[in-house]
Amino acid sequence: MLNKINLREAAIDLRYLLSRGYNRKSIIDLVGDKWNLNRDERHILYRAIFSLEEIKVRQWNEVQIEDIEGKTVAIDTYNILITIESFLKGLVIIQADDQYLRDISRVFNKYKQSPYTLQSIQMILTELQPHHPKEILFYLDKNISRSGELAALIKKELNNFKLEGDAQTVPSSDKSVIMNGEVVVSSDRVILERARNHLNLISLLIEDKKLSDENILKIE
Template sequence: MSDRQLLPVEELKEKLSEPAIEVRYLLSKGYARKSAITFVSNHHRLTGQERHILARLVFSPETAEIRIKKKLSCSQLEGCDIFVDGYNVLITIESALKNEPIWFADDGFLRDISGVFGNHRITDTTCMAVDEMLSTLSALKVRSSTILLDSQMSNSEKLAKFICEKAKTKRLKADARTSKHVDFDLKEAGAHAVIATADSVIVDAVDKVADVTECWMKENRKIGKPFSLNAHVRE
């Protein structure tokens, strides 16, 4: 199997179940994350994409617990000021719209496994994802939403303008803008802010986090259900 040919989801879950357990064990014993994933992946002769999946989804029990405690439920977002990691959220929603599998990671956040961030292009599916994201934020009755997009990504200015125009059609106070340092801006949004992202580095650096993709999927059962490599994470 080449790195471009992933197994069907159920077969992938079965193949990666034991490696995931082994990675968690090594992480719980203090092994460096990269070294643990590399060691286990080499032992099981995993492909590059399968290693990527482990890196996206598997964390130490301690790390997972800390992150889960920061995560607000969808019902807790009413009246909140939300700062959205734009591409992080949109790419995950796009993946779901394209019927690609979405996964619950050990830390309780939904993630895609496409790895397309650096090669992302605006398509009709992106426009659909924008509409779904804004509709979800409106349904959650957030007080305000600020969507930040990485300026180094192609057509980010165009996408920001589209989001602002689309937001005018919703019952939503929203702004979208580009930034050269989205991660920094989200980390410095302030104690009052809720950060909508599944980016591990940002989640670790802020106090309150939301998974807008999860809220959207809960309202759109027809999209399908997320999967997990962890028996303790509810699918």
């Protein structure tokens, strides 16, 4: 059970300290100890709270979905799938200060396909297809079990949707996404900081499909 009152107070402190230039990792425990936050609450703070300067940079590089026409779209596959699947399962996801939706499941290296995996892939392609990207490239970290099987499933769906693209297992999806995407789809903070252009796809999915947002946590 989350202590939302303490979480909000801790978020205020963290925003201030980040705006003063303090390192994120070094102050999470400081703020967490002050407000007696548990491990999950500290994880939420780490993924959700940003300084105003970080938010401004994020907004500057964000593109609208209409802007993907004729562009190569590179997708940080596990990052996006885990968040969408968490949402479909009814698990809590967070709407961060930069307006990106992020999961708090910490399942990345232990990811396994679920009954929601195919649906999530189809939701992604349904959202992107009408805007005519040049190609859609899905990158999967090869060190995660059965990445090859998931890549094959994605390739099949790309073909079913008659979309140009590929799904590749790579040593580092972060590097591949940043290097090859004219538009990047990820909610990973490091990727977003380095990407030339990024698309907030998951928020668009939920908005366009008029899905319930009752399991989305926003820390004011």
